[in-house]
Amino acid sequence: MDTFLEQVVNGLGLTGPILLVAMSLLTALAATRVLNVAVGAAYALSAIIAIRAATDLGITGFLLAALLLPIVLLMVMELVALRWQRKRSDDVEIGGFAATLGFSIIITAVAALLTQSQPVELPSDFLRVQQHFRIGGVTIQLLPIIVLVVALVITIVWAWALRHTKSGKQYRALAADHELASTIGIRTGNVALKAWAISGLFVGIATILLLLQSRSSSATAGSDVLLTPFAAVIAGGMGNIRATVLVSFFFGIASSLLVLVTSSAAFQQVLVFAVLFLVLAIRPDGLGGRKQSGRRAY
Amino acid sequence: MGALTQADVITILIDILLTYTISLTLRVGLLSIAPVAFQGIGAYAFALLTLKAKMSIPLAVLLAALICLVIAALLSYPLGRVRGLYASIATLAVVVIATGLESGFTFTGGSLGLAGVPHGDTRVALAIIVVIVVAAWFWLDRSELGRRLDAIRLDPSLASTLSINVGLTKAAVLVASNTIAGLVGALYAHSFFFVSPDSFNFFVAVQISAFAIVAGATHWAAPLIAGGVLAVLSAEGQNYANYTAIATGALMVLVLVFSPEGLGGGLRRLTSRWRTSARGLRGKGTAAPPSGTDQAGTLVAVHGVTKSFGGVHALNDITFELPARGVVGIIGPNGSGKSTLLATISGLLEPDSGTVTIGGRELTGHDARTFASAGVTRTFQQPKLILAMKVWENLIVGAREHANAPSVRAVADAVGITDVLDAWPGELPASQTRRIEVARALLREPKVLLMDEPAAGLTEAEARSFSELVTEIGKDRLVILVEHNMNVISAVAGRVIALVEGHLIADDRPEVVQAVPKVRTAYLGIVTEVTS
Numbered sequence: 001m002d003t004f005l006e007q008v009v010n011g012l013g014l015t016g017p018i019l020l021v022a023m024s025l026l027t028a029l030a031a032t033r034v035l036n037v038a039v040g041a042a043y044a045l046s047a048i049i050a051i052r053a054a055t056d057l058g059i060t061g062f063l064l065a066a067l068l069l070p071i072v073l074l075m076v077m078e079l080v081a082l083r084w085q086r087k088r089s090d091d092v093e094i095g096g097f098a099a100t101l102g103f104s105i106i107i108t109a110v111a112a113l114l115t116q117s118q119p120v121e122l123p124s125d126f127l128r129v130q131q132h133f134r135i136g137g138v139t140i141q142l143l144p145i146i147v148l149v150v151a152l153v154i155t156i157v158w159a160w161a162l163r164h165t166k167s168g169k170q171y172r173a174l175a176a177d178h179e180l181a182s183t184i185g186i187r188t189g190n191v192a193l194k195a196w197a198i199s200g201l202f203v204g205i206a207t208i209l210l211l212l213q214s215r216s217s218s219a220t221a222g223s224d225v226l227l228t229p230f231a232a233v234i235a236g237g238m239g240n241i242r243a244t245v246l247v248s249f250f251f252g253i254a255s256s257l258l259v260l261v262t263s264s265a266a267f268q269q270v271l272v273f274a275v276l277f278l279v280l281a282i283r284p285d286g287l288g289g290r291k292q293s294g295r296r297a298y
Numbered sequence: 299m300g301a302l303t304q305a306d307v308i309t310i311l312i313d314i315l316l317t318y319t320i321s322l323t324l325r326v327g328l329l330s331i332a333p334v335a336f337q338g339i340g341a342y343a344f345a346l347l348t349l350k351a352k353m354s355i356p357l358a359v360l361l362a363a364l365i366c367l368v369i370a371a372l373l374s375y376p377l378g379r380v381r382g383l384y385a386s387i388a389t390l391a392v393v394v395i396a397t398g399l400e401s402g403f404t405f406t407g408g409s410l411g412l413a414g415v416p417h418g419d420t421r422v423a424l425a426i427i428v429v430i431v432v433a434a435w436f437w438l439d440r441s442e443l444g445r446r447l448d449a450i451r452l453d454p455s456l457a458s459t460l461s462i463n464v465g466l467t468k469a470a471v472l473v474a475s476n477t478i479a480g481l482v483g484a485l486y487a488h489s490f491f492f493v494s495p496d497s498f499n500f501f502v503a504v505q506i507s508a509f510a511i512v513a514g515a516t517h518w519a520a521p522l523i524a525g526g527v528l529a530v531l532s533a534e535g536q537n538y539a540n541y542t543a544i545a546t547g548a549l550m551v552l553v554l555v556f557s558p559e560g561l562g563g564g565l566r567r568l569t570s571r572w573r574t575s576a577r578g579l580r581g582k583g584t585a586a587p588p589s590g591t592d593q594a595g596t597l598v599a600v601h602g603v604t605k606s607f608g609g610v611h612a613l614n615d616i617t618f619e620l621p622a623r624g625v626v627g628i629i630g631p632n633g634s635g636k637s638t639l640l641a642t643i644s645g646l647l648e649p650d651s652g653t654v655t656i657g658g659r660e661l662t663g664h665d666a667r668t669f670a671s672a673g674v675t676r677t678f679q680q681p682k683l684i685l686a687m688k689v690w691e692n693l694i695v696g697a698r699e700h701a702n703a704p705s706v707r708a709v710a711d712a713v714g715i716t717d718v719l720d721a722w723p724g725e726l727p728a729s730q731t732r733r734i735e736v737a738r739a740l741l742r743e744p745k746v747l748l749m750d751e752p753a754a755g756l757t758e759a760e761a762r763s764f765s766e767l768v769t770e771i772g773k774d775r776l777v778i779l780v781e782h783n784m785n786v787i788s789a790v791a792g793r794v795i796a797l798v799e800g801h802l803i804a805d806d807r808p809e810v811v812q813a814v815p816k817v818r819t820a821y822l823g824i825v826t827e828v829t830s
Binding site for chain 1 (some may be wrong): 329347363375376379380381382383384386387388391392394395398399401402411426499500501504507511539540541542544546547548550551554556676789
């Protein structure tokens with residue numbers, strides 16, 4: 001029973017990072033209908049540079065690099081590619097998704113150049129958070145709990161903002177109908193750019209918190225960071241925050257419990273993506289998606 | 299530039315073939331990266347069949363391809379259900395699941411993979427497959443099938459009203475692309491001593507899809523050129539692999555932003571001047587062979603049809619029966635349910651209750667394609683023509699093929715568009731595009747032709763000459779005309795059905811319907827005195 005509980009607690013620890021990256025994906029999606037697969041690569045590159053900065057410049061450099069770099073990367077993607085795509089046609093879902101695949105190739109290659117394709121690590125004494133406490137027979141690490149709490153706070157604030165602030169409403173208007181949004185006076189370019197900047201900020205926060213846990217990164221570290229949140233966003237109906245949160249918790253805890261059955265970590269992603277595949281096959285619009293009105297059901 | 303090694307040549311041939319498999323899915327508007335997963339499945343199947351089952355090499359290659367065919371066929375149902383971006387994501391799931399299983403199981407050698415796979419030189423075999431695939435694609439570009447695939451990519455809803463089975467065709471394309479990839483995978487395993495999950499993972503899939511996107515899907519040579527050049531660059535520049543990857547990614551983004559049809563789109567525009575011309579069309583034959591429908595009796599029966607959208611009754615218990623010949627008008631103010639009714643009769647919308655019967659067959663609940671097969675064809679309020687195809691290509695994309703089929707030229711003559719067969723639809727005025735739509739519809743030999751406000755946007759003179767055309771067409775079949783223009787209706791329709799707020803309020807000869815007070819109030823805007 002204790003092992004079971006311990007795995008559930010571990011699963012909660014896995015849920016934090018899933019939720020953070022899922023929120024980043026949802027933010028870009030909310031305003032521009034583009035699923036940004038380059039989020040994983042942006043994480044990997046930012047983490048690599050943040051590790052360098054931590055070694056050479058200390059904590060300020062680390063925080064600045066980790067927070068700013070993803071924001072810059074995502075804003076560049078928006079400005080360079082997606083803005084032009086929207087000018088050509090309103091149908092950017094597949095084209096935008098494919099363009100972020102292209103960015104993912106570029107960023108991963110840059111990261112590989114910087115590291116000679118070797119993993120890099122944080123200095124061993126840098127910002128170690130090793131506190132833990134025991135409840136009953138279960139040991140609980142402090143850091144994963146902090147990550148989960150931060151992720152939940154961001155999620156709740158962001159869900160509230162999308163519903164109740166003017167910017168939030170503008171994001172939703174933009175996603176629903178780009179042309180209409182511009183004719184009713186929304187400065188669509190600005191709104192889209194801001195949304196991608198916020199999406200980048202979430203990647204930045206995820207970079208800091210994930211690096212403190214894993215303490216290392218590599219050029220290909222992005223796919224592990226991306227894939228589960230990616231699946232959670234889609235299975236959650238691509239825009240439904242509540243469903244995405246539920247699916248994230250399910251994925252986190254289920255992946256952790258899987259360790260009780262099999263020793264191979266490879267099956268975690270099989271589980272997540274088998275669930276995603278089934279959801280798509282049975283409910284082609286995702287769990288939280290509405291059939292007619294499509295993807296956005298806040 | 300150094301000489302290419304045997305391994306380089308094999309890698310390049312394999313990359314070209316995989317580019318073709320992904321380009322094939324782009325041709326029907328999908329972006330499936332599953333071929334990379336199937337390359338892996340084929341490779342592992344070959345490795346296991348030769349290592350564990352000690353099977354002979356040719357047999358193992360064939361069996362590996364067969365295994366991929368079976369798995370691809372099983373997956374084609376769920377993949378075919380999913381639309382647009384979700385379909386791409388579902389294929390990404392296939393890649394992640396396949397590599398996860400390969401590195402998770404012990405019989406597949408875990409993350410290290412399987413070594414000692416029987417080795418041989420596969421250059422000739424791969425080159426032969428490349429030639430076959432290129433030749434098949436060359437044929438596809440010139441065939442009816444190719445145009446159907448184009449119609450599915452460019453306008454799936456139009457394709458289904460043209461009686462093209464969109465779901466089945468997409469499923470068949472996915473099975474073909476995945477099976478070829480599986481065959482390639484078996485040969486891959488035979489070429490390189492070992493297989494490991496990393497050779498078929500997310501990153502590899504993304505790279506090959508970049509090749510395919512740069513190539514596009516609309517020209518037979520594009521995947522060969524784009525896949526070939528990019529694969530040679532990656533093979534040649536292994537020391538600069540990261541720079542090559544940056545260039546590939548940048549090229550992919552540039553193509554997506556500036557030329558979404560890729561290299562193929564450019565090649566097609568270049569060659570279309572001399573390749574696609576209407577000259578090859580048959581000149582003989584008639585415009586309309588006698589239809590076998592019984593003149594008496596009911597062709598279209600609508601019984602108790604109700605349809606609501608979120609609480610608003612768009613149609614409320616509509617019932618009428620229509621004969622096999624003549625022009626019937628449907629009138630009503632905006633929002634009265636005219637277009638909904640038309641969509642119900644053409645199978646684009648399913649009624650909440652009630653039945654729609656065409657030629658004695660109850661078709662309620664079937665899709666637009668079944669309605670199309672039963673003889674229902676429609677034109678749209680905004681003419682739906684495929685702008686990337688010339689007029690004559692638009693005409694033949696849905697045309698029926700049999701000995702007595704009406705000839706494209708004869709129909710074009712009858713409709714009055716012979717002069718514009720070689721033009722692009724985007725360059726023509728509304729009066730012409732309306733007629734092109736009608737010609738395309740007639741080539742489907744419809745029993746029922748539904749027309750949604752065909753006179754909208756026409757000048758008075760154009761509307762008058764269009765009315766004559768509609769009268770002529772109505773002599774041989776049933777034409778159902780939704781129209782605002784009362785002059786057109788009175789000129790052509792022998793019978794008029796009037797709808798107001800989803801209710802059928804009149805069904806009679808035009809002059810009688812026009813005199814009904816409710817119609818005058820609601821539709822003609824004339825306030826009549828209330829008499830008790």
